[in-house]
Amino acid sequence: MTVRNDAEPTQQRRMSAVPTIHDVAAHAGVSPMTVSRVLAGGTSVRPAKMERVLAAVAELGYRKNENARSLRPGQRTGxxxxxxxxxxxxxxxxxxxxxxxxxxxxxxxxxxxxxxxxxxxxxxxxxxxxxxxxxxxxxxxxxxxxxxxxxxxxxxxxxxxxxxxxxxxxADTVVIDDVKGAFEGTSQLISEGHTRIAYLGNMVSVFTSKRRYDGFEKAHKDAGIEVVPELVRAGQRDPATAQDAMEELLQLPDPPTAVFSANNRNTIGVLRALRSNALSFAQPGETAPRSDIRVVGFDNFELSDMMPFLLNVIEHDAxxxxxxxxxxxxxxxxxxxxxxxxxxxxxxxxxx
Amino acid sequence: MTVRNDAEPTQQRRMSAVPTIHDVAAHAGVSPMTVSRVLAGGTSVRPAKMERVLAAVAELGYRKNENARSLRPGQRTGxxxxxxxxxxxxxxxxxxxxxxxxxxxxxxxxxxxxxxxxxxxxxxxxxxxxxxxxxxxxxxxxxxxxxxxxxxxxxxxxxxxxxxxxxxxxADTVVIDDVKGAFEGTSQLISEGHTRIAYLGNMVSVFTSKRRYDGFEKAHKDAGIEVVPELVRAGQRDPATAQDAMEELLQLPDPPTAVFSANNRNTIGVLRALRSNALSFAQPGETAPRSDIRVVGFDNFELSDMMPFLLNVIEHDAxxxxxxxxxxxxxxxxxxxxxxxxxxxxxxxxxx
DNA sequence: GCAGATTGTGGTAACGTTACCAACACGGCT
DNA sequence: AGCCGTGTTGGTAACGTTACCACAATCTGC
Structure with a gap:
């Protein structure tokens, strides 16, 4: 039965602070090493002592100090x-x-x-x-x-x-197949006969934005048509700026007939713009806004299926x-x- | 100019691992204590040495090991x-x-x-x-x-x-005024003439759910009407189960004319149920579903303003x-x- | 009943950091 | 010249943990 020479301060600390392996050892009447061994898997420890140690751990509510543990060489922080x-x-x-x-x-x-x-x-x-x-x-x-x-x-x-x-x-990398997704989404619009398709997305310096734009462009190329430069708006990072951009597009003398939106922030902005546009032209008494502009958006988002307009999303599992x-x-x-x-x-x- | 006696392993480690305060000290030709002082604010350190230390820190890309630092008594982990x-x-x-x-x-x-x-x-x-x-x-x-x-x-x-x-x-606590919010939302429905108001929410064992139910109940009481027990559904934690619960309510011989939903998960389930119900009764050619059931829901959520049904939300700032x-x-x-x-x-x- | 193998146990040191104390240098003072 | 304060510096120890070594306790086989 060993007694710590500094039992006094430990006793004091136990009142408020987290117990250490020394406290457990003193409580169980063993050395800190034995406690460490028990907690490491209990090899080479007599069952009787092991039980005493585990009881002390439970009673004091002891938890390894991970910060101290990880200080030893070769140890991880977890x-x-x-x-x-x-x-x-x-x-x-x-x-x-x-x-x-x-x-x-x-x-x-x-x-x-x-x-x-x-x-x-x-x-x-x-x-x-x-x-x-x-x-x-x-x-x-x-x-x-x-x-x-x-x-x-x-x-x-x-x-x-x-x-x-x-x-x-x-480095190890996980990405989604942005190019293919954008290609398929855009191709869907083209196959429906659209040729003036707007693009809304983040800055092209963002990896995914660039790839999605590439897919958008490739779909045009494969169909033998050209991207319409004045319908491309990149740099919107939130729904509000995306809505502004889309409203601008709707004001054009020859507005787009379809929209490809490269992420959920932009898609939401597009839908908001379409609604405010539709409402401003609504007949009195008409409650449900309508829009003839087709929208395909990258990223699924909650409630995308409840939108008041036809919308296809390119979904993937975040x-x-x-x-x-x-x-x-x-x-x-x-x-x-x-x-x-x-x-x-x-x-x-x-x-x- | 001190030289570490264990310079060899340090040299080896520096190749791949994070530099320590000893490495910086050796590099600047000072003791670890001086480095520590410089980083602690630079009091009582000669400007020339301070400069040398800062240069060494920058060159080695040294960062304090917060885990080791916090081990000292009275230090925080941050x-x-x-x-x-x-x-x-x-x-x-x-x-x-x-x-x-x-x-x-x-x-x-x-x-x-x-x-x-x-x-x-x-x-x-x-x-x-x-x-x-x-x-x-x-x-x-x-x-x-x-x-x-x-x-x-x-x-x-x-x-x-x-x-x-x-x-x-x-303990210090931050909550929102659930009772008042639910009271106001429910009172709105009652003031519109509704008396058969459904309640959908999480288990009452959850603090906020209980409080919101209390507000719902209080609004009834203050208006001199009673909560209709068979219209109360508690325990739905996600939109799917909430949708099921709402569909069940719609099947009742005498369904509710309004719904109070106690959180955004339930509100979304309610809206989904209303839509699937509306669609199943829709006239051919009618694209926009309609519903006469009034909904008020606790919590705002993105796109709540874009829902195809009239919906009021009790918003608060998470x-x-x-x-x-x-x-x-x-x-x-x-x-x-x-x-x-x-x-x-x-x-x-x-x-x- | 004893040597030798085997298992169980504790002491020590080190991980990287900083508080505390001691030591040192340097200038100004008598 | 000698003393003392001020300001700067380094050594030591401790935080809580565990790897390593050494030793004590127990168990084998003869």
């Missing part, structure tokens, strides 16, 4: 950093949920940060997460300067890029994207290997 | 745990964003976990976060057993409850709720005081 551009976009909230689903099964916790599409903020978050010694990073990159995500900067911390690739960065990103990271962590980066591309589906 | 019930509900995603907005300004990072309304999972997350020595907790509690959130269990870790209170737990929760926690951390728990109640607004 933390990963997740940087998304904006959780308030339900698409990224789903992504976060998918990541958590996979990683919490591995008993890994998430440090979450929103970059808000700001490269400086992303860089700051990465630096902070490295300082906290995360075991890995899952990032939806904003693009621009990527040096903070380079192998030189991250050292041995595995990185998974989600939703967007980055030129010059070799939660699955998060799950896949999580799985790629877990695989890196488990195998600890230097395999070539893996690329996963998830399918899209045009919902009619 | 981490707080955020437990929400489900990020895929945009309401809670907004809440998370509001929390982050306030805490990232304080240079505090978020450990985020989803409880999925499962008390056991919540308990597990709390235990884990305590093990990581978070400086504080912001929790949307699921209810049920609350012992893991008791002062005895948390010790000195400050807790802020968001969106829901807990009986028997004394991001502001998150911000307030963050501010309450920051205040506790800063003042380190034992003030009585503060309660903040945010207003709702019936959108007509």
């Amino acid at each position: 933390l990963i950093g997740v940087i998304i551009t904006n959780v308030s976009n339900p698409y990224y909230a789903e992504l976060q949920l998918g990541v958590e689903e996979v990683l919490s099964a591995e008993n890994i916790r998430l440090l979450v940060g929103n970059s808000g599409e700001d490269p400086a903020r992303e860089r700051q978050l990465v630096a902070d997460f490295i300082g906290r010694h995360v075991d890995g990073l899952i990032v939806v990159p904003t693009g621009g300067d990527t040096s903070h995500l380079s192998e030189r900067s991250l050292g041995s911390i595995p990185l998974v890029l989600a939703s967007r690739e980055l030129e010059g960065i070799e 939660r699955e994207l998060g799950r896949q990103a999580g799985k790629l990271l877990v695989r890196r962590l488990r195998e600890n290997n230097n395999d070539a980066p893996r690329k996963v591309q998830l399918p899209t589906h045009l919902r009619i | 981490l707080i745990g955020v437990i929400i019930t489900n990020v895929s509900n945009p309401y809670y995603a907004e809440l998370q964003l509001g929390v982050e907005e306030v805490l990232s300004a304080e240079n505090i990072r978020l450990l985020v976990g989803n409880s999925g309304e499962d008390p056991a999972r919540e308990r597990q997350l709390v235990a884990d976060f305590i093990g990581r020595h978070v400086d504080g907790l912001i929790v949307v509690p699921t209810g049920g057993d609350t012992s893991h959130l008791s002062e005895r269990s948390l010790g000195s870790i400050p807790l802020v409850l968001a969106s829901r209170e807990l009986e028997g737990i004394e 991001r502001e709720l998150g911000r307030q929760a963050g501010k309450l926690l920051v205040r506790r951390l800063r003042e380190n005081n034992n003030d009585a728990p503060r309660k903040v109640q945010l207003p709702t607004h019936l959108r007509i």
Whole structure:
């Protein structure tokens, strides 16, 4: 039965603070090492002592201090950093949920940060997460300067890029098949006879936007028609600016007959513009607004099926994207290997 | 000019791993203490050395190891745990964003976990976060057993409850004025002449659900009418089950003429049920479904204004709720005081 | 009943950091 | 010249944990 020489302060601390392995050891009358062994799996510990230790753990409500544990060489923190551009976009909230689903099964916790599409903020978050010694990073990159995500900067911390690739960065990546999705959506419009199709999307500097525009363009090319330059509006990041852009398009002398919208923020803006346009021309007594403008939008979103206009969405599974990103990271962590980066591309589906 | 006796392994580590304060010290030709002082604010350090240290920090890309730092007594981790019930509900995603907005300004990072309304999972997350020595907790509690959130269990870790209170737990709390909101929404329906008003919501064991039901009931009482028991459906947690419940109500011999829905998940289910009902009775050629059933729903949600039926929502600001929760926690951390728990109640607004 | 193998246990050190104390240099003062 | 304060610097220890080693306790086989 050992007695700590500094039993007094420990006694005091126990009142308010988290118990340490020393407290458990003293309580069970063993050394801290024995406690550590019991918690590590209980090999080479006499059953009687093991029981005493477990009782002490339960009684004190002891939990390993993960921060102290991870300080020892070769130990992991059990933390990963997740940087998304904006959780308030339900698409990224789903992504976060998918990541958590996979990683919490591995008993890994998430440090979450929103970059808000700001490269400086992303860089700051990465630096902070490295300082906290995360075991890995899952990032939806904003693009621009990527040096903070380079192998030189991250050292041995595995990185998974989600939703967007980055030129010059070799890392596991999960993306969706933007080009094909946009191609199919646009082709649908063309097959219905439309030739003046508007495009609304984010800045082309964003990976997915560029790819979706490429698919939009390819569909035109394959059909032997040309994209109409004055109907292309890129740079809208939220429904409000998208609505403005769409209202502008509707004012044109020769407005588009169909719209391809490259993400859910833009689609919602388009629908709002169409409704305000339809209402301003509505007959008295007519309650349901109508519009003859066909809309196809990338990304599904909640209630897309309840919209008052005909709308087709190119749907894909954001939660699955998060799950896949999580799985790629877990695989890196488990195998600890230097395999070539893996690329996963998830399918899209045009919902009619 | 000191030279580390173990320069060899450090040299090797620097290739792949994160540099330590010793590496910086060696690089700048000073002791680790001087580096620490420079980074702590640079008091009592000769400008020349300070410059050398800062240069070394920049060159090596050194970042404090926050885990090691927080191990010292009296030091904080700069981490707080955020437990929400489900990020895929945009309401809670907004809440998370509001929390982050306030805490990232304080240079505090978020450990985020989803409880999925499962008390056991919540308990597990709390235990884990305590093990990581978070400086504080912001929790949307699921209810049920609350012992893991008791002062005895948390010790000195400050807790802020968001969106829901807990009986028997004394903690800073931010809620919205559920009772008043539900009262106003229901009163609106009653003032329009409705007397057979359905109620759809989550289980009454959930704090907000109970309060919203209370407001619903109070509006009836004040108007001198009675709640119709067979029109009350509680326990739907997602749109699908809410839709089922609403379809059931529509099948009743004497169906409701109005619906009060206690949260956005239920409102969406109600609208889906109304639409499928309207479509099944639609005349050939009629494209816009109609419904005579009046709906008022708690929580605003994106596109609520674009629904094909008349709908009033009781809106409130989830991001502001998150911000307030963050501010309450920051205040506790800063003042380190034992003030009585503060309660903040945010207003709702019936959108007509 | 004893040597030797085997298992169970504790001490020590180290992970990266910083509070505290001691030591040092340097200038100004008697 | 010697003393003392001020300002700057480094050594040491501790935070809570666990790998490694050494030793104690127990169990085999003769």
